[in-house]
Amino acid sequence: MKKSVRLSKDVLPVRYAITLKPDLEAFTFSGEEQIRIILKKPVKKITLHSAELEILSAELATGKKSSPAKVSYADKDETATLSFESEIPKGKATLRISFAGILNDKMRGFYRSRYEHNGKTEHMAVTQFESTDARRAFPCFDEPAQKAIFDVSLIIPKDRTAISNTVETEVAEHEGGYKVVKFAPSPQMSSYLVAFIIGHFEHIEKKTKRGVLVRVFCTPGKKHQSAFALECAVKCIEFYEKYFGIRYPLPVMDLIAIPDFAAGAMENWGAVTYRETAVLVDPVHSSTANKQRVALVIAHELAHQWFGNLVTMEWWTHLWLNEGFATYMEYVAIDDVFPQWNIWNHFVYAEHSRALSLDGLANTHAIEIDVGHPSEISEIFDAVSYSKGASVIRMLAGHLGEKAFRAGLQHYLKKHEYGNASTVDLWNAFEKASGRRVAVMMRDWTREPGYPLVSMTETPHGIQLTQQRYFGNGAKSTKTIWSIPLSISSGGTTKKILLDNKKAGVDVKAGALKVNRGETSLVRIRYSAQNLQLLTRAIAKMGDGLPEADPSRSTLAEADRFGIVRDAYALAESGHLHTDEYLRLLPAYKNEDAFIVWGQICEQLHRLNNLYFGTDVAEPFRKFGRSVLQIIVKEIAWKKRKGESEEQALLRSVVLFASGSLGDIRVIQDAQEMFAKVMSGHAALEPDLRGVVYNLVAQNGGKKEFDSLMMLYKKATLEEEKDRLMRALCSFKDPAILQGMLDFAFSKEARGQDTLKAVNFVWSNPYGRNVAWKHLTKHWGAIVERFGGGHLFSRFLLPAASEVSVKRAQEIEKFFHAHPSDGLARTIALATEQIRSNASWLARDKKKAQAFLKSIS
Ligand code: BES
Ligand code: ZN
Numbered sequence: 080m081k082k083s084v085r086l087s088k089d090v091l092p093v094r095y096a097i098t099l100k101p102d103l104e105a106f107t108f109s110g111e112e113q114i115r116i117i118l119k120k121p122v123k124k125i126t127l128h129s130a131e132l133e134i135l136s137a138e139l140a141t142g143k144k145s146s147p148a149k150v151s152y153a154d155k156d157e158t159a160t161l162s163f164e165s166e167i168p169k170g171k172a173t174l175r176i177s178f179a180g181i182l183n184d185k186m187r188g189f190y191r192s193r194y195e196h197n198g199k200t201e202h203m204a205v206t207q208f209e210s211t212d213a214r215r216a217f218p219c220f221d222e223p224a225q226k227a228i229f230d231v232s233l234i235i236p237k238d239r240t241a242i243s244n245t246v247e248t249e250v251a252e253h254e255g256g257y258k259v260v261k262f263a264p265s266p267q268m269s270s271y272l273v274a275f276i277i278g279h280f281e282h283i284e285k286k287t288k289r290g291v292l293v294r295v296f297c298t299p300g301k302k303h304q305s306a307f308a309l310e311c312a313v314k315c316i317e318f319y320e321k322y323f324g325i326r327y328p329l330p331v332m333d334l335i336a337i338p339d340f341a342a343g344a345m346e347n348w349g350a351v352t353y354r355e356t357a358v359l360v361d362p363v364h365s366s367t368a369n370k371q372r373v374a375l376v377i378a379h380e381l382a383h384q385w386f387g388n389l390v391t392m393e394w395w396t397h398l399w400l401n402e403g404f405a406t407y408m409e410y411v412a413i414d415d416v417f418p419q420w421n422i423w424n425h426f427v428y429a430e431h432s433r434a435l436s437l438d439g440l441a442n443t444h445a446i447e448i449d450v451g452h453p454s455e456i457s458e459i460f461d462a463v464s465y466s467k468g469a470s471v472i473r474m475l476a477g478h479l480g481e482k483a484f485r486a487g488l489q490h491y492l493k494k495h496e497y498g499n500a501s502t503v504d505l506w507n508a509f510e511k512a513s514g515r516r517v518a519v520m521m522r523d524w525t526r527e528p529g530y531p532l533v534s535m536t537e538t539p540h541g542i543q544l545t546q547q548r549y550f551g552n553g554a555k556s557t558k559t560i561w562s563i564p565l566s567i568s569s570g571g572t573t574k575k576i577l578l579d580n581k582k583a584g585v586d587v588k589a590g591a592l593k594v595n596r597g598e599t600s601l602v603r604i605r606y607s608a609q610n611l612q613l614l615t616r617a618i619a620k621m622g623d624g625l626p627e628a629d630p631s632r633s634t635l636a637e638a639d640r641f642g643i644v645r646d647a648y649a650l651a652e653s654g655h656l657h658t659d660e661y662l663r664l665l666p667a668y669k670n671e672d673a674f675i676v677w678g679q680i681c682e683q684l685h686r687l688n689n690l691y692f693g694t695d696v697a698e699p700f701r702k703f704g705r706s707v708l709q710i711i712v713k714e715i716a717w718k719k720r721k722g723e724s725e726e727q728a729l730l731r732s733v734v735l736f737a738s739g740s741l742g743d744i745r746v747i748q749d750a751q752e753m754f755a756k757v758m759s760g761h762a763a764l765e766p767d768l769r770g771v772v773y774n775l776v777a778q779n780g781g782k783k784e785f786d787s788l789m790m791l792y793k794k795a796t797l798e799e800e801k802d803r804l805m806r807a808l809c810s811f812k813d814p815a816i817l818q819g820m821l822d823f824a825f826s827k828e829a830r831g832q833d834t835l836k837a838v839n840f841v842w843s844n845p846y847g848r849n850v851a852w853k854h855l856t857k858h859w860g861a862i863v864e865r866f867g868g869g870h871l872f873s874r875f876l877l878p879a880a881s882e883v884s885v886k887r888a889q890e891i892e893k894f895f896h897a898h899p900s901d902g903l904a905r906t907i908a909l910a911t912e913q914i915r916s917n918a919s920w921l922a923r924d925k926k927k928a929q930a931f932l933k934s935i936s
Contacts, residue, residue, distance in 0.1 A: 084156065084451045085222065085394075086126060089119045092220045092227040094264075099189075099217070100234035100257070101204040101277055106182040106191055108204070112217050114174040114227075121166045125174070128214035128221035129159035131188070132180045137161050141172040157214055157453065176218050184339075186831055187869050188215025189275075192339035193830075194298040196279045203239075203278025203298075205337050205352065207345055207870075210395060210460075211453040213270040221270045223391050224499045229265040234258070235277045242276040242296060244268075244349040246331050265348065266328055267497040269391050274347035276335055285309055287316050291327055297336040297359060304797070307360035308334055311374050314416045315381045322411070323385050324489045325496070332384075334358055334377070338798075339830050341870045344376050346383035346405075353380075354832065355798040366766040367728040369799050371425070374417065375409045382408035390492055393499040395456045399446045399525070400502060402460065403468015406430060407476075410469075420725055426473070427598045427638045428675040432645055434467035434601060438530055439551035439649065440916075442908040446471070446525040447502055454868050454902025470601045471524045477599045478520075478564040479513045487512035520562040520579075524601070527559045532655075533578065534605040535594055541586040542567075544578055544594070549603050552916040553654040557581065566596040568639075591617045593635060598642040605646070605655055611664075614643055619667035637673040644668065644676065648683045651924070652916070658924035659931035665707045674730040677711060681737035684708075688741060689881055690921055691928075692845040699932040704741040712738045717749060719765060728767045735768075739775040750775035758787050769800070773807035785816050805833065809840030809847065817847045821854045825861065835871050842878035851878070852887065856894055863900060873906040880913035883921060888914040 093115040101108040116125075125139070129152070137148040139161070148161035161174070182191040182204050191202045206216060214221040233241040237258050241247070245263040253259045265273070281302040284294040293312050295305035312334055320326055329349040340354035357376040360369065386408065387401040413422045437443055446468055450456050476484040491500070491508035502525055506518040524530075532549035535542050546563065548556045562579040569592045576585055591613040594604045606614065617635055635643075644664060651661035668680060684704040691697045715731045739746040750772045756762040757772075764772055773791075776784050785808070792804040809820050823829060824837030842851035855862070855875065866872045879891060888911040895907050 086128070086158075086220055086225070089122060090125050090127075090220070091117045091119065092225055093117060094228040094230070095217075095219065096230040096232075097217050098232040098234065098259075099275065101182055101189070103182075103191070103202050103204060103236065103239075103277070106184075106202070107179065108182055108189060108216075109177070109179045110217055111177045112175075114176070114219070116172055116174060118167060118169045118172055121168050122163075123166050124160055124162045126158050126160045127218050128157055128211070129178075129218040130154075130157040130212075130214045131183075132159075132178045132215065132218060134159055134218060135177045135179060137174065137176045139163060139167060139172050139174055141167060141170070157211070159218060178218060180215065183215075184831070185865060185869060186339055186341035186871075188212040190339075192278075192337055194278070194338050196299050201279060203276065203337075205276045205278075205339075206274045206347075207341060207352070208273060208347075209271040209345060210456045211271070213273055216273075219270045223269040223271060223395070224393050226267050226269055226391070226497065226499070228267055229273050231262045231265075231273070231275060233260045233262075233275055233277060235260060238279070239277050240280045240296075242274075242280075242333055242335060242350055244272070244274055244347060245329060266389075268348055268388060272346070272348045272388055274345075274350040274352065276337070276350070276352065280335075283309055285313055287313050287320075287327075289317070289320065289326070291316055291329070292331045293334075294331065295334045295336070295358070297355070298338060300796075301336065301355075301359060304359035304361045304365075305334075305336070306362070307370065308358045308373060308377060311377050311416065312381060315378050315412050316384075318412050318415050319381060319385060319408075322485070323492055325385060325389070325492055327384060328389070332381075340832060344380050346380040346387060348384060348388045351380045356802055359798070361797050361799070364766050364797050365799055366732075366770070367725050368732070368767070371420065371422075371725065374413050375422075378409040378412040378416075379405045382412065385492055389497065390495040391499050393501045395450045395459070396447055397501045398450075398456075398459055399464040399468035400500065400505060402464045403446070403472055406465045406469035407472045424637050424641075424673070424675045426469075427641060428678055430466040431470045431473075431598055431601070432679070433462045434470045435530065435549075435603060435645075435649070436551075437462040437909075438467050438528070438601075439549050439603075439653070440909055440912050441550055441552065441554060442905060442912050443528045444905070445528045452901070454872075457868065457870050458873050458902055458905050460870065467530075467601065471521065474524075474564065474600045475509070475517070475521060477597075479509060479515065479517070483513035483515075484509070520577075523559050523561050527561075529556075529559070530601045530603075531559075531561050531563060532603050532605055533563065533565070533594060535592070535610060536607050537589055537609065538584060541584060542589070542592065543582060543584050545582045546578060546602075547581075549649075549653070551649065551653050552912065552919070563600055563602055565594060565600055565602075568593045568596040593639045593643075595642065596639060597636060598638045603646045603649055604642070605650055611647075611660075615664055615667045618643070618671075619669070621670050637675060640668075640671065640673065641676045641679055644683070645679050652920050654920075654923060657927050658920075659927045662703070662928065662931055668707070669710050671711070672730075674726045674733065677730055678733050680707065681733050684737055684741060686881075689843075689845055690883055690917060691925075692883075694921070694925065696925055696929050696932065699936060700928070701741045703932055703935065705738055705743050708734055708738045708741070708743075712743065712746065717753075717768065719767070732767050732771050736771040736774060739771065740778065747775050747779055751779070754784075754787075770803045770806070773803055774810050777807040777810040778812070780811065781813065782816075785811060802836070805836055806840050809837055810844055812846045814846065814850050817841050817844070817850045818854070821850065825854075825858060831865065832871070835866075835874055838875055839878045843881050845881075848882055848887075852890070859894075859898055867900065868902060872900075873903055876903060876906045876910055879910040881917075882914045883917045885915060885918045888918075 095114050097112045099110040134150045139146050146163045151160050187207050231243045234257050235241050241260040243262045244265045248263050249261040251259045280296040282294050282296040295309045333350045335352050336355045336358050337352050343357045344353040382405040386404045392400045410422050410426045487509035509517040529548045531546040534545045567574045647661045647664050650656035651658045691700050711734050753772050754776045757764050795801045824834045841847035
């Protein structure tokens with residue numbers, strides 16, 4: 080049994096009045112607060128959260144009486160206990176606490192972020208509280224279920240702007256060049272959603288049709304990059320008010336771009352903070368991919384204003400309710416705001432398939448998971464909570480139908496508004512709205528780890544479907560039997576079933592059957608050899624000038640073509656299919672034109688290129704990969720066509736980059752020429768092509784190219800551009816260059832978030848594996864010091880998963896055995912499992928792949 084970390088339910092906060100005064104030069108702050116509480120029982124002690132704060136004085140007032148408190152700290156528990164001389168009777172009371180702390184540089188709690196203003200380096204003070212870091216800014220009852228009202232006042236230098244959850248109500252003079260800014264009371268809410276930000280800002284604003292004021296704030300000089308976010312936010316709020324049937328309850332919604340930021344964005348009620356790249360879009364220099372990402376991030380955080388802020392998970396075990404739902408809603412909203420983007424196809428590409436990858440590992444976890452210590456909570460902000468969560472919701476939405484689904488949601492939000500809920504509350508709401516059994520069907524999807532592999536075989540009367548848990552490393556288990564809604568399509572007709580047994584016979588006519596039509600359920604499919612052949616043929620026929628009326632074609636939508644190749648690869652990886660059978664499928668996609676399908680194939684080619692790196696199959700494989708891409712590369716070419724869709728632009732960068740990375744000389748030379756023109760000042764590069772060009776130049780370049788790219792990096796002011804260049808700078812082959820990049824990323828010059836990026840990029844570059852691992856071990860102490868226990872910590876180890884040698888897996892285990900680190904256990908297990916799985920795939924099937932590659936050359 081885990082040790083309980085929950086606070087006593089005998090002391091409940093009702094309302095906080097907090098005054099904070101940051102010192103933006105000394106990087107400290109002082110604060111005072113009054114917390115109105117209710118004592119359910121007489122107490123002599125009160126324990127609340129406090130971390131890295133010095134409590135200067137504390138007392139409790141009841142009626143006219145005031146009792147001073149003695150303070151003791153439990154550092155490991157991140158709590159402070161206030162002890163009183165005599166027992167305090169039950170009923171109302173007010174805690175008065177004054178305290179002091181540091182504005183840290185760890186991007187958590189109350190921290191500082193650096194920016195330039197009028198040629199000077201300045202610092203802003205900013206908060207990031209989720210999951211458990213409000214306790215680093217003020218002593219509080221820092222649990223999601225301890226909701227209260229927050230009255231915030233900030234004492235700040237006169238020339239700065241202060242932003243918090245609600246609107247400013249009063250600004251008063253204060254001594255020493257300071258002013259006091261008071262904010263309207265917040266709604267009843269959880270402590271992790273409180274925010275305050277103090278610095279120099281520019282902003283733009285607009286009102287929604289109903290009159291909610293929406294503002295986008297950024298550091299000076301970046302205002303021209305905020306228009307897209309403003310438009311997008313206004314539209315999303317209008318959409319959600321309609322969709323959820325509940326008004327956004329605050330008069331203002333601020334979006335703030337923060338230069339140093341650990342996550343991508345944070346949904347603080349009324350004051351959403353963003354990493355710059357997740358909210359700023361430059362009209363001239365931003366890529367299509369980034370613009371779409373910004374829209375999705377905004378839609379995500381705004382969905383949280385209802386799902387998460389208005390109704391909050393009871394405890395972190397139900398984190399997925401927040402994150403899975405917000406992830407699902409991103410797509411619902413963006414499909415409404417930008418219908419031309421076909422964003423649901425991206426869902427299948429980005430979320431559904433990410434869920435299948437992580438959740439295919441033995442060391443995954445169930446969506447609902449017991450968590451206690453803060454470091455365990457950080458580790459579950461992962462693809463299971465986000466992508467699997469979103470995928471099972473989409474599966475349920477499809478099963479219940481749009482109307483019942485939405486009614487269920489509205490019912491849930493209304494019933495629990497300003498309160499907390501857990502997973503069963505959501506199922507209950509859907510049951511009420513639909514009259515169907517939801518809790519039973521959904522149980523194993525959220526309570527058990529993993530998901531099913533459904534195998535299909537032909538029988539005399541149709542087909543038989545069998546389920547077992549899918550494991551990426553080929554392990555077997557039939558313990559869990561999921562309830563799987565499945566559509567099976569063939570020749571334009573679709574049959575729907577609920578597979579809730581180990582096996583079921585389905586009465587359908589044989590012939591190019593696509594199981595799990597539209598990839599709506601969270602499963603992989605293993606087809607009979609015969610059916611896979613029929614599907615392959617149907618795919619290959621596409622674009623061959625065959626009549627549109629060809630039934631096998633009309634049933635294979637983008638998502639279906641995508642699913643077939645995604646699963647074939649996974650089945651080869653897990654040993655259910657021989658690798659040569661998977662490779663044989665690829666040429667059938669020669670006439671494919673969908674971005675998501677090519678995106679998937681390119682990712683697979685990239686992974687295999689990584690798997691075969693340094694072996695004798697490497698070259699034949701690269702040649703094969705280029706041949707798979709040949710037609711589409713030629714067709715799409717470098718030049719944007721007038722009026723082309725966003726999909727085309729995305730497709731272009733994905734296939735050109737893949738082909739170039741596999742050694743396509745033509746593409747590489749084109750990239751080098753374009754780069755030369757840019758460097759000599761003769762041409763500017765179109766933003767969608769910059770990543771491709773920079774990376775290919777780096778992959779094939781040396782010192783000279785490095786210097787050029789570094790110069791561009793230093794000159795760039797747009798963070799998105801800096802990110803592109805950073806990735807390229809970590810794509811060189813020369814270990815000395817890569818080492819230099821890591822040194823740079825660990826220096827004072829780089830931002831904290833960039834440190835992780837460099838490790839990530841260098842480690843996933845096969846030439847950088849040893850450099851990255853050595854650097855990580857050498858600087859482990861510094862990483863723990865700066866990132867330990869934080870949101871980014873475990874991500875330092877995740878890129879190890881692309882390694883292929885068992886020896887490296889052992890080294891990792893040995894190292895962390897000698898350097899035990901809280902909050903890393905799951906990541907170590909996941910990464911080493913993936914490494915071993917890679918190694919065994921290579922050993923198992925390399926010969927087969929080799930024979931196939933030889934046979935076609
Ligand atoms: N609530 C999270 C922010 C967060 C993440 C806080 C991890 C603490 C730890 C926010 O809503 C979020 O999910 N942000 C994502 C971006 C989103 C669009 C998927 C992120 O930061 O990656
Ligand atoms: Zn979120």
